[in-house]
Amino acid sequence: MRSPDAVVGQQLSPNDLAQAAAAVLDRLRTRVPRVHCITNAVAQNFTANVLLAAGAVPSMTLSGEEIGAFVARAQALLVNLGTFDRERREATGIAVDTAVRNGLPWVLDPVFVDRAEQRAVYARDLIFLAPKSIRLNHAEFAALAAGEPTPASVSAFARDRTTAVGLSGETDLVTDGVRVAAIGNGHPLMAKVTAMGCAASALVAACLSVESDAFVATAAALLIVGVAGERAAAKSSGPGSIAVAILDELHNLDGPTLVSRAHITFAKASE
Amino acid sequence: MRSPDAVVGQQLSPNDLAQAAAAVLDRLRTRVPRVHCITNAVAQNFTANVLLAAGAVPSMTLSGEEIGAFVARAQALLVNLGTFDRERREATGIAVDTAVRNGLPWVLDPVFVDRAEQRAVYARDLIFLAPKSIRLNHAEFAALAAGEPTPASVSAFARDRTTAVGLSGETDLVTDGVRVAAIGNGHPLMAKVTAMGCAASALVAACLSVESDAFVATAAALLIVGVAGERAAAKSSGPGSIAVAILDELHNLDGPTLVSRAHITFAKASE
């Protein structure tokens, strides 16, 4: 397996990307990174369990007095806009400042920006603070970008903002504005589990703490969740059991399985 | 199957009510209603998963700046008084106002009003804002109504407040002050899972978004939870596994199963 550092900066093949994702997974287990999460009240427990299962250590305080210290001792930060209230807004200001000052990668998950205009405005402001990656779904992309997601529109969005984007859907799309990967893993039942996307965003943050190429880190996280999810689906009877089984599968997943199960294709960044 | 609209306003039989509940379940899956939930911190994740499993889409922000926009784009509202703090109190004011102005049905779940007098006072005030349904347990009813629940006392309570009531217990009681149904489905293990009643209240809200007869909607929700719960219990070894299995069963439940499993009897609204 070539090292991801060798891979970065040259032409990746889909198999290279899967191999790089496997290396990211190995480094998660070895380095056990701390990921501080500002996330919504619905997602906190499941997100913490996803991070633990994958090999990271979550923390979640929102207290303005404490969050600076927590972020400073973490290796990555997640900002998820679900159930976004005054406390989370204050916490986000301090946390992102701390991350920027310390050179920590941070991820934005603009949950439900399609439901309240204030939240979309706030998300657009946050993007100026240079998240390394943005993970979102189709409705959220449409609200932020004022247009439907296509490989070309998503990669233009990423290029203009100098960030990676992970767009979740039936097929996930990952791009940094130059490279565009489509990941066909996952299972429809995953959309019936609350916080599945939120937890994937936290895993993007974890992967960024061990992989400086944001395109590779974002793709690795979505591939890990997708493969774990489809393996979990095979053992599940519905949305309750898949939510449990995906934690088991994340914990038990190894690099060779990830590579052999990966369904990755590349698209062009522009037409 | 007769349509529920034909059923409303005439004499329902228990089997009619089960058929109407099956039709409600079908409409949930077809219309995928959005349900905004102000609910307690313990219940948020499980409630979201119950709504998703049954076919609805939850949102849960409490932010005063956003909640009006969220409720305005939803089809029903839940107000659950668990872990009720300043933020939830402010959110409730805005959310109920928005629901009333937009003609959205809303449901009150007066959790633990037997534990703090302030909470009971607040619940009584909220009832003046005309919830379409109130779902609660025996201790909560006793605290609100200053008397033990019987078919007669519960239906008088509902009649006086022009609301439907869903009283959970070994047998659930549903009434709108005129009609009184006893639903004998469910399983004792369900009482050992936190937020089971809270999630049932959220499902009442979901059902109200697709069924204008509050008696039918409330009965449908409690029947759906009861049948899913007893099917889940048959596959479970305790409170952990039933909480998972009920999500699977909610997702997999169909109308004919609901009708064939229903244990509904009717009582008189007054003695």
Add this chain to the structure above:
Amino acid sequence: MRSPDAVVGQQLSPNDLAQAAAAVLDRLRTRVPRVHCITNAVAQNFTANVLLAAGAVPSMTLSGEEIGAFVARAQALLVNLGTFDRERREATGIAVDTAVRNGLPWVLDPVFVDRAEQRAVYARDLIFLAPKSIRLNHAEFAALAAGEPTPASVSAFARDRTTAVGLSGETDLVTDGVRVAAIGNGHPLMAKVTAMGCAASALVAACLSVESDAFVATAAALLIVGVAGERAAAKSSGPGSIAVAILDELHNLDGPTLVSRAHITFAKASE
């Protein structure tokens, strides 16, 4: 079985302690104590389910207006410092005051005091308010006590503060400064489930409500969690399934199983 009251104040054997834990478990099921929990947002749902599975009834409001009434009607209080914000800080002041005034036992879980100095300072202040027991892990002990945990250092810490201590780790250590028990039950997968320790602390509070000897109550709670956890691990494939199975096992655990599975040894309180 000798009664725990006979056991207290005389020399306990490890088997006596296991028998006393079994008696505590029986009393939990008989008395169904109410435990009010100030705990972090990540842990609330799992903690409530652990308490219900073991036989107690949780409540979790943080509202300054209500929490006094809730604590006054409870039999024990937990203060967990995870996700500690202004609301939890205000709630803690009122709740601990109420507990002290009413003679209720309360437990401190100083989550992540190793991550933010402000939190460690606050925890040290709280200890002056005489928790009956403190449950924590190695990093948290090291931050509070300014030294690594050993049987001697932990028992000195407990003795100096007139409290019991439950130190979680590969082997749990329980001491009141005089007696020191090492509990070798549990399973490594438990550390991959968020809030497992937090829930154990809540169970310490529940046990204190039915057992006045804080050493016995703390050991009982950690033994119950450890035995339930290792039985759950035997049926699990990873951190998702063990989190479910431990709730089943807690619900189904009986005294004789607890005694027969207990791995308890005693150490000396000082060298």
